[in-house]
Amino acid sequence: KKIKSFWNDKNIELFCAQVLNFAPFSFISFKISDFVDEVFNDKESFYQYVKNHVYRDDEAVKEFIEFFSLCKATMFKPFLKFKFEKSSLASQRILVAKEFYKGDSGIEDEYVNVTQVIFETNSLELVKNMQQNNQLNPEFSFEIFSDKKNHLWFFLLNVDTRTAKSKIKDFVNLIMSIEMKPFNNAQIELNLDVLFDFKNFLANNEWDINMKIISIQPNLE
DSSP states (O other): OHHHHHTTTSOTHHHHHHTEEEOTTOSSEEEEOTHHHHHHSSHHHHHHHHHTSTTTTSHHHHHHHHHHHHHHHTTTOSOEEOOOSSOHHHHHHHHHHHHHHTTOTTOOOTTTTEEEEEEEESOHHHHHHHHHHHHHOOOSEEEEEEEGGGTEEEEEEEEEGGGHHHHHHHHHHHHHHSOOGGGTTOOOEEOGGGGGGTSOOEEOTTTTOOEEEEEEESOOO
16 A cells, blocks of 8 residues: 555656566566556556556556556456557666576577467457367467456457568458358458558448457567
8 A cells, every 4th residue: 555655646657667577588578567466456456547647648657558458458467569669667677687688698589570469359259259260270379358347359369470461361351251150141341451550340330340450569560
C-alpha cells in the first residue's frame, strides 16, 4: 500500500520500467513482473491503475499503457515483443541488460527472427473452428486467449520475420477457408486492403463477425 500511495502523484514511468520482466536472454520481449501482484493484488489492477494515473497522458506512460493493454489481451501470460520508442527509462533498462549479457556472444535471442501478431475477434465459433483445424493441420504457431467479460478472443501468432507479411496473409486466408457451419455457411468477405490497418477485415453485416489485427511487433517494413 505504501508503494502504491507513493506513486499516486508521481510520474509512473519509472515504476513501469522497473516492473518490466525480460524474457531469458532477450532484450526485445517482456511481460509484467509478478512483483505488481504484491502491490496491486493482480496485474489487471495494476494496468487499470496506470491507465487512470494522473500521468497517463505522458508520452512514455502512454507507451507503457499500450504495451500493458497487449499483456492484458494475452492474459499477462506470454512474453511479448515490443519496441519502446518513447520511454527513455525502458531504453535504459534494455541497455543495462545488453551490457550484462554482452559477454555471452554465443547466446542467441530466441525472439530475434520472430514477428508477433495479435488478432482480436468477437466470434467464439470462429475460435472453435480454428482450434479444431489447427489440431488436424498444425501449420501455424498460435495461442488463443479469452476476454469473456467483453466477449472477445485474441490470437497470438508467431511467424518468421523474414516472411511475416505473406505468412500473416496465409493465416487470414486459412480463416476464410474454414467451413462456417455455425453461420449457415455465410459468405464472409475478406478485405485485404485493410488487413494491416488495424481495422476489421471480415465483412458480413448479417452475422456481425469481426476480426482485426491489434498489434504487429516488430512493425512490418
